[in-house]
Amino acid sequence: MVSLDEVAQAAGVSAATASRALSGRGHVSPAARQRVNDAAEELGYVVSSAASTLASGRSRSIGVMVPDLHRWFFNTVLTGISDTLTRAGYDLILYNVTRDVQLRREIFRAFLRRRRVDGVIVVALELDNWETRQLKELGLPVIVLGGTLRELPSMAIDDHAVTQLATEHLLALGHRDIGYIGGDQAFDVDYHVPSTRRQGFTSALHKQGLEPDEALVQSADFTIAGGHSAAKQLYGSPENHMTGLVAASDEMAIGALLAAKDLGIAVPQQMSVIGIDGHELGQLFQLTTVDQQPARQGRIAAEHMLRRVESDDQVSIDLPYKLVVRGSTAAPSQDPSNRLVH
Template structure:
């Protein structure tokens, strides 16, 4: 069986240097780290998780709280977290935090207290006061993605600004009859992101001198099917018809695209459609969107949690992460209003 001494001899360094290089704890030059990693790979050496934990006091494992496992956005953020942590030699333990109170309580009061993780990342989950208390009592770094929490380090996107950007894009193209597909109340949870996006939409219209458009609002459930049904309602009802639709998610926007085509609308000649997220199928559907880079959000969260661990080791304060970026991506689903 290959030992750490074998790796040290092969790399021409001390066993202490091998330990620092492979654990990520302590300073090692990039050249030396690469030589040690190459030697370990050549010899087939793998750091024992139990031995590493005993030596460092670390599990090299990060707990990740996520509300959904079967939704594209959450799985994409999770993929970013996992990829970034894996590159740094960390594992993840996944906790599916549902609305069930007993299940949530057991995660915070039992599973996380087993001290099997070095830190916690919460993806788009609004934590209650008691849940935040339980996390802080662990004495571990915590990074929250998706909304403000004054007691935790958070990574947030300005949803009002995101919605404004999408709406102002349609306004700049000459559209005034703009409909909005948002969320019904049962889906307006955890930071009330749909509400903020509707407010950003309404503020942009108000600034442009456009009166209330409540008649051109239709709720849905943040799915393709939900967006399809909502767009059918907006486009099929008597009275004023929109020339553009702003959907609060790309999946609902894709559903609206399919509904418009089903009803004989040409997109973008007859109807412009814009969404939010940066969905992986957006390019396929030529969907104009405000990309909030969900994969990058996960990577940023992983980098932030590791930076807090390193700062803790060094006895220094971590640098607070900045706001999450977003960008308007113009494709073929929006066009200037025909005169």
């Protein structure tokens, strides 16, 4: 088995310098780091995680807790976290925290207390008092991503502002009869994202002296199928006179675009559609969206976590977002023949 001393000798540096270069801790010149990495690769040297943990008191692993492994958003956030941790020489330990109360209790009571991680990133999970207390008692850095908890460092997107921005985009184009599809109270869990986004929609209309038309509002879950069903109900309603539609998620917006295609409604000539999220399929569907940049969210959370592990820095920030205009929105047509007729 190749030793650290052999790697250091091959790279022409001291053992201490080789150790810093391979661990990612401490100052090492880029040239020396490259020589050490090249020597380690050539000799087949692998850093012993057990030895590293004993020497540093750290596991060089970060725990990440997510509520759902099958949704696009969480996978994209995880990609950003994983890329950042890997580049820094840290492992990621994933905890899938479902709504199963017994399973959640086991994760918080037993799994996290095995001390296999140096910190915990909680993604879009609203924690109860007992769960929050369990995390605080670990004595480890914790960051909540996608929500705000007063007792733990948090970073979150402003869901009210992003929906207000989406609605203001349609208003700026000249739309006044604007529909909305989003979640209702049945889906209003984990930081009340559906109701907060609905409030952002209403606020944008109020700023223009308008009232939301309840006949143009439909509830569904945040999926393509949910958006497809909700949009079809709105499009087919005899009370529908809308020219624009705000969807509370990109997946719902994509469903609305597919529903428009099914019914022969031209987008954006007869109906402008905007979503929220920055879904990877958005460009394919030419969907205008407010991109909350989930991969960047993951990178930001991981970067702050690494700083907290190394120096115990605190964090409490709003995450960035931006309007991305594509082909699914345009000014309302002045040609009456392009309006929806029932």
